[in-house]
Amino acid sequence: MISVRSFERSHELHDRAVEFAPGGVHSNVRLGTPKVFFERGKGAWLWDVDGNDYVDYLLGQGPMFLGHAPDDINQAVADAVSRGMVFGAQHPLEVEAGHKVLHQLGWAERLRFGVSGTESVQGALRLARAATGKTKFVRFEGHYHGWLDNVLVTVKDHEARVASEGQMASHVSDSIMLPWNNIEAVEATLASSADEIAAIIMEPIMFNTGSIAPRLGYLERVRELCDAHNIVLIFDEVISGFRVGPQGATGIVGVTPDLATFGKAIAGGWPVSAIAGRADLMDLFGAGVVNHSGTFNSSVMSAAAVSATMDRLAVSPPYASIREHGGALMEGIEELGRRHGLPLRVQGLPMAFHVSLGEDPEPFTDFEGLNRRDLPGYQALAKQFGDDGVWVAGRGIWYVSAEHGAAELDETLSRLDFTLGRQ
Template sequence: MHHGYAKSIASLERAKRSLAGGVSSNVRAGDKPFPLYFERGMGSKLWDVDGNEYIDFVLGRGPLFLGHTHAGVIEATCKQLQMGQIYAAQHELEIELAERVCRIVPCADLVRFGISGSEAVHGALRLARAATGRKTVIKFEGQYHGWLDNILYSLGPDPTRAGEWDHPRTLAESPGQFDGEESHVVVLPWNHLPTLEQYLDQHRGEIAAVITEPVMCNTAVIPPLPGFLEGMRELCTKHDVVLIFDEVITGFRLSLAGAQGRFGIKPDLTIFGKAIANGMPISCLAGIEKYMRLIAAGKVGHGGTYNSIPPAVAGAIATLDALEQDEHAAYAAADRAGLALVDGLRGLAKKLNLPLVVQGYGVIFYLGFPKQGVALHEGQAITDYRTSLTMDQDLYSAFVSDIVGRGVRIIPRGNWFLSSAHTDDDVAATLEAAEAALIEVVVPAYEKAVQA
């Protein structure tokens, strides 16, 4: 039974008097139906302050691969909290975690720990520029690498300002950043090797790094087309450009060794966060010795009061323990639940005669509704930022608002995160709620458009 949102509404109004916008991250301001207040999570479920229960596919926006309040992670973290929170010095747990990451991750000869993915990206870009003596970084349109000034460009650019498809303009996402001309960031379309090849050929000796999400999780969970990442690796090697995989979302989610493990491609530097510690704040910059030794030797600055903070490191070790257990059974469980959901959603689309796009993987997938008049062939994927614009974001937002009221919490952007805690019952209940929400919100919208 749904209890309404009275307490959440009151809490948000109260928060706005002291918290800027009532939230601590601008992203949360866009939650549907509005920013809700939660008081506890367990396994695959969340409960809000009004007593409403939700099957949670937000999972902290990715970290909770083992579900909420995983016993092993909580126990390890609490045990360390009793022994000390921060030493501003070394401790043996950080060696243990570093050794684990180096064993598991293909490109990890050496690592450094921090707190947020954004700062780990910052470290990777600084390192690439220092190692090459070059300034320019290539990123891909529609990809997100944290909120810091030096890389927050062309995440969701206005298509009327974004320039040609194959030569996108570099557009700042926020006032207060340098404009595109001053940014030393070049934006290219994702999944199109010829444009990357051409740019690197024309600008030999100018490019420090190519940074990419190996799967474009922040826009429509777009998988790399066959050969795209392999070709990118070859081009970066040829031009002596540092290849950086931003695995903040894909790391320890797409496989134990992340996307680089799943696809068998070794970047030069990589960034982890989120799923590495199941909700504890920690990030990791890892890479091959050639580059990481510049940090090791103190030639490239890297610091932070909270780097390798003991409780978070303890939580990360416990998380990796759980992920490696029983021949990676956690991955099989999350994948199974996710693929059952994907199949079920596709089945609902057929049953209700709706044009639905579902793409990605069991552990993370995307759901979207094409805009009216967009002819998507059966099963045709979204392949880059520009094709993602064929999705009807307003209609999806309305669907999210409706399904939240039916006890299913999902991200307004279209991503669904799965955990090893999601059960067959969760999948069945979610599909039931999804069918009701589709009938309530989506079917009428398409019918109305057809009549118009």
């Protein structure tokens, strides 16, 4: 029996936070999430300041792929930082970490570390412009590439607009927004504008909107078109990298990009990102022709975290257990929906699947399909899941970690059952 929980101390902390932090948060993504303050996390679990526990499927928006506070990663970081943290120069651990990442990926020849996915995406776009001498880039509806001016947009009726006050229309005039998984749209755009297009950037599996795989042959054709038109193909693997498999989405889809960006799961929860890719492109950084900088890039702690994460993925890859737990959970959620007469729809890959509310039982296959779901209804439900101890994102994505097992599955389904019984 799950009792109704109290959030008194969280509310007090929120009241104090709003006195200095706009909205009481430090990332606008969190404005829409319940104002719970967490005291600690371990494995698949979180505990808030009121003593409530949660099975966590938000996982910090993805980074806690190995579970919260992974002992091996944190010990490696603690050992390393006892000898220094940031040198403004090179150190042996960054060489070790870089080699391990490239070894794990298999296809990339060079790599630069950064701190956030957002900035690594910018680095990749800059490289593409420099290498091709062209300015525009093609991107896709429902894909997210960070919060900076040239990539932050909202899309309505296939039209992209700036998403924030303070952005200028000119900021997005160099991007061409297309529906994803629609090869005709790419072909038509390249037929008219290939000589202006430096890059095509996409999530190779679209996790930000629905956990949707590319259609058969889609990426292969995009690859061909990029080769034919001197366009740099960038896979934004900030979510998929190291999460969907040791080689990220690239290893699953079987198409190799020219550049890829990584973040989130690359470092067991530590703030690290990376750009990886073809030597001839990446070496423009090394030649000093294209600038890529950052005080904290390849800090001791980030290199130690990446290195230890790569060791874990090599020695005891968690993918089979994540697939098992995620798959069982997906089935369990659907079954609960049926039992409670709620149109809960579950789709995608077990490592990061998508849950929505909607009458249509068919998985949606694009951004428009997502918009036909009952998004406010699901967001309200996700909040109730959180209130009852299952911590999930309001936008529908459920991240599964290496630490989710049979006990978490049972507990999660019983808590969801309780919430759905209250509808």
